[in-house]
Amino acid sequence: xxxxxxxxxxxxxxxxxxxxxxxxxxxxxxxxxxxxxxxxxxxxxxxxxxxxxxxxxxxxxxxxxxxxxxxxxxxxxxxxxxxxxxxxxxxxxxxxxxxxxxxxxxxxxxxxxxxxxxxxxxxxxxxxxxxxxxxxxxxxxxxxxxxxxxxx
Numbered sequence: 653x654x655x656x657x658x659x660x661x662x663x664x665x666x667x668x669x670x671x672x673x674x675x676x677x678x679x680x681x682x683x684x685x686x687x688x689x690x691x692x693x694x695x696x697x698x699x700x701x702x703x704x705x706x707x708x709x710x711x712x713x714x715x716x717x718x719x720x721x722x723x724x725x726x727x728x729x730x731x732x733x734x735x736x737x738x739x740x741x742x743x744x745x746x747x748x749x750x751x752x753x754x755x756x757x758x759x760x761x762x763x764x765x766x767x768x769x770x771x772x773x774x775x776x777x778x779x780x781x782x783x784x785x786x787x788x789x790x791x792x793x794x795x796x797x798x799x800x801x802x803x804x
Contacts, residue, residue, distance in 0.1 A: 656682055672703040690719045697729055709733045724753035
């Protein structure tokens with residue numbers, strides 16, 4: 653039996669291929685094994701949304717909201733689903749919650765990276781040796797003052 657990640661990959665592939673029913677079955681299978689799998693729960697709501705079952709998408713979205721109440725994608729998905737069923741005030745509420753969640757993530761301090769931590773970083777070229785300035789600069793004729801009138 654494939655592990656959870658392989659099952660998730662298969663379900664996402666089905667979802668992106670337009671096979672909502674296979675995606676829903678895949679995400680549900682994951683959730684029977686790991687009921688607190690946030691990614692599968694969030695994706696299940698998205699699959700129901702893609703299928704056009706907005707009421708179930710909302711119910712699954714609220715399950716994801718219980719797992720991560722301040723997640724931006726949860727509120728974005730709920731806002732879209734509520735707009736589709738015509739509940740504009742609730743859609744706007746979740747849209748605002750999504751915006752607030754994005755502000756929260758922007759305020760988090762960036763984590764400094766250690767050198768060599770990211771495998772996609774390119775090798776840095778060695779620094780060139782320092783350049784010693786010349787002791788005497790050459791004459792710059794364009795900076796010389798013209799002779800004063802009558803001094804010939």
